[in-house]
Amino acid sequence: MKRRGIVLLAFAIAGVNLVPLWLVVKQALTPERESFAWPPTWVPHELTLSNFSGAAEAVPLAQGLGLSVGVAVATVISTLALSLPAAWLAARREEVGSRLDGVVVAARLFPTIAIAVPLAVIFVGLGLYNDSSGAGLWLAHTLLGVPFAFLILRAAFRGVPAELEDAAQLDGASPWMTFVRVSLPLVRPSLGAAAMLVFLVSWDEFAYALLLQVTHRTLPPLLFYLSAFGYPGLSSAVAVLMLVPAVVILLLLEPALRSGVLAGSGR
Amino acid sequence: MANARLRNVTKRYGDGVALDDFSLDIEDGEFVVVVGPSGCGKSTLLRLIAGLDPLSAGEVHIGGRRVDELSPQHRDVAMVFQSYALYPHMTVRRNVEFPLQMRGMSKRDRRVRAEEVAELLEIGALLDRKPAALSGGQRQRVALARALVREPALFLLDEPLSNLDARLRTNVRQHIRDVQRQLGVTTLYVTHDQTEAMTLGHRVVVLDHGCTQMVAPPLDAYARPANAFVAGFLGAPAMNLLPGTIESDALVLAGQRVELPDALRASIVAWGPAVTVGIRPEAFASAQGGGGGAFVVHADPATIEALGSETLLASDTGGRRVLIRVPGGVAADLPPFSAPVSSFHFFSPADGRRLGP
Ligand SMILES: Nc1ncnc2c1ncn2[C@@H]1O[C@H](COP(=O)(O)OP(=O)(O)O)[C@@H](O)[C@H]1O
Numbered sequence: 316m317k318r319r320g321i322v323l324l325a326f327a328i329a330g331v332n333l334v335p336l337w338l339v340v341k342q343a344l345t346p347e348r349e350s351f352a353w354p355p356t357w358v359p360h361e362l363t364l365s366n367f368s369g370a371a372e373a374v375p376l377a378q379g380l381g382l383s384v385g386v387a388v389a390t391v392i393s394t395l396a397l398s399l400p401a402a403w404l405a406a407r408r409e410e411v412g413s414r415l416d417g418v419v420v421a422a423r424l425f426p427t428i429a430i431a432v433p434l435a436v437i438f439v440g441l442g443l444y445n446d447s448s449g450a451g452l453w454l455a456h457t458l459l460g461v462p463f464a465f466l467i468l469r470a471a472f473r474g475v476p477a478e479l480e481d482a483a484q485l486d487g488a489s490p491w492m493t494f495v496r497v498s499l500p501l502v503r504p505s506l507g508a509a510a511m512l513v514f515l516v517s518w519d520e521f522a523y524a525l526l527l528q529v530t531h532r533t534l535p536p537l538l539f540y541l542s543a544f545g546y547p548g549l550s551s552a553v554a555v556l557m558l559v560p561a562v563v564i565l566l567l568l569e570p571a572l573r574s575g576v577l578a579g580s581g582r
Numbered sequence: 583m584a585n586a587r588l589r590n591v592t593k594r595y596g597d598g599v600a601l602d603d604f605s606l607d608i609e610d611g612e613f614v615v616v617v618g619p620s621g622c623g624k625s626t627l628l629r630l631i632a633g634l635d636p637l638s639a640g641e642v643h644i645g646g647r648r649v650d651e652l653s654p655q656h657r658d659v660a661m662v663f664q665s666y667a668l669y670p671h672m673t674v675r676r677n678v679e680f681p682l683q684m685r686g687m688s689k690r691d692r693r694v695r696a697e698e699v700a701e702l703l704e705i706g707a708l709l710d711r712k713p714a715a716l717s718g719g720q721r722q723r724v725a726l727a728r729a730l731v732r733e734p735a736l737f738l739l740d741e742p743l744s745n746l747d748a749r750l751r752t753n754v755r756q757h758i759r760d761v762q763r764q765l766g767v768t769t770l771y772v773t774h775d776q777t778e779a780m781t782l783g784h785r786v787v788v789l790d791h792g793c794t795q796m797v798a799p800p801l802d803a804y805a806r807p808a809n810a811f812v813a814g815f816l817g818a819p820a821m822n823l824l825p826g827t828i829e830s831d832a833l834v835l836a837g838q839r840v841e842l843p844d845a846l847r848a849s850i851v852a853w854g855p856a857v858t859v860g861i862r863p864e865a866f867a868s869a870q871g872g873g874g875g876a877f878v879v880h881a882d883p884a885t886i887e888a889l890g891s892e893t894l895l896a897s898d899t900g901g902r903r904v905l906i907r908v909p910g911g912v913a914a915d916l917p918p919f920s921a922p923v924s925s926f927h928f929f930s931p932a933d934g935r936r937l938g939p
């Protein structure tokens with residue numbers, strides 16, 4: 316009885332999330348007039364890719380897709396490169412950890428949109444404003460991503476007993492080899508999770524993308540324009556493009572979060 | 583293989599001293615056991631020697647080379663951690679090969695060497711398993727194998743048996759001793775277990791609150807403990823320590839007058855008047871006919887623990903609990919037990935120091 320309740324609840328939650336998702340996908344794949352049909356149709360009558368080609372004509376979609384992917388991938392790399400050593404140090408040295416905590420919290424306290432304007436001014440001076448390769452946006456997204464990655468990775472490193480690193484050193488490993496051969500493999504699932512979350516942070520980011528780039532835009536502002544100017548079909552097509560990596564990451568993330576790599580190190 | 587010299591090694595944490603002025607020479611191939619209660623600084627000692635924590639003062643020499651400024655990977659020291667610290671993401675084989683790999687040994691040689699050591703420690707069948715798929719005793723042997731595989735100059739073990747069940751502990755204890763004798767590797771082994779202290783090493787170091795209490799071969803430490811702490815720590819059940827008062831020709835112990843034999847009287851009287859008297863539980867025997875020169879107690883029948891091979895009893899004498907251990911069983915009518923003065927140990931009540939020879 317109780318079990319059936321839980322199953323029903325799970326279906327309800329899934330439904331609440333999946334219905335709008337389905338509508339977006341349907342809207343992207345059907346002619347625009349069907350989007351406005353009343354009563355709404357749940358199953359598409361007519362399938363078409365015209366929304367995608369239409370969106371590509373209305374806005375620089377290919378460029379936006381390229382820029383979104385490029386900035387997100389670069390953000391993941393730079394964020395992990397910064398967060399890994401910081402998280403390791405914070406996990407191993409309590410005094411470092413507590414200090415970095417303050418920085419991370421402070422970084423998350425300010426609304427992005429409020430920082431975006433002064434940041435744009437600074438980037439104009441640095442020649443990073445509206446950069447065609449998205450370098451300015453990449454820097455801004457790295458700032459957004461680091462706190463997430465830092466917190467995830469610090470928790471992961473805390474779960475790795477320091478004695479494993481001690482043992483590796485006594486086994487003749489240099490500090491670098493100790494990190495690469497012992498510490499890093501043991502936080503791999505969390506590293507994967509952090510990478511995917513940071514990817515989504517950048518992929519999804521709107522405020523900086525809107526205010527730091529003008530002619531070279533990523534997907535979220537493009538979607539915003541199409542939607543704001545009244546093209547539900549076209550904006551749904553962009554939305555579907557944006558959903559693809561999210562769904563892929565969701566599927567990849569789930570097993571990674573489940574595995575227990577640390578089993579068996581101790582008694 | 584090498585000797586090791588520790589000179590005035592000291593470790594302070596804040597205003598506490600974890601290890602105080604510790605000096606010890608370990609000979610090439612020697613097996614030294616450091617024993618002491620939890621928190622006395624045993625792990626600290628090993629971590630200082632291994633280079634995992636910096637010294638506050640002192641020097642560490644291994645094989646004639648001063649190493650206390652070197653990082654752990656250059657000290658040629660291997661350690662078995664209390665937690666074993668196996669790499670959970672590697673198979674047993676890769677765990678054991680890891681130290682060789684880090685030293686740049688070729689893949690072929692590594693494999694051969696790892697299999698040799700696996701043979702020695704009887705883990706050959708486990709080589710392709712991950713640590714998670716091993717029992718506690720198997721993990722323990724893998725940890726030993728990983729430490730021994732590269733023939734370190736100095737081999738450190740931190741309470742390696744404390745996580746094993748009693749039966750396994752006896753087996754592994756003997757195995758460790760055999761392997762050490764066979765390889766002749768200089769070994770420092772720390773434990774809080776007095777059985778391990780008595781049976782494993784050539785010499786035992788008794789440590790308390792970071793201070794060395796005694797360094798001696800285990801049987802010497804048992805026979806002539808340097809102070810009351812060592813007396814109480816080595817031997818199980820622990821030695822009875824009772825306050826005594828020396829009068830002109832007798833010792834008053836727990837309200838009982840014990841005559842001093844002529845041969846001992848002169849020296850014992852000189853230590854008085856107040857002394858701490860140590861009597862091992864096994865010094866007691868069924869009292870035959872009484873007679874002077876012995877401490878006599880009446881055991882409480884309710885305390886009998888018959889183990890078959892021996893019997894443990896206790897007696898409340900003059901407000902003190904006295905433990906007794908006799909071989910075999912005891913008669914149903916429970917005779918009095920007595921311990922002769924010649925078996926007594928005397929300690930200064932002020933500082934615990936051993937009095938007399
Ligand atoms: N990192 C540390 N910081 C402060 N005190 C410590 C630290 N490590 C050990 N100590 C203290 O040093 C003493 C000895 O500890 P340890 O060597 O672990 O004892 P044992 O291994 O004999 O149980 C203890 O009192 C412990 O509290």
Ligand SMILES: [Mg+2]
Pocket residue numbers: 624625626664740
């Ligand atoms: Mg310890």
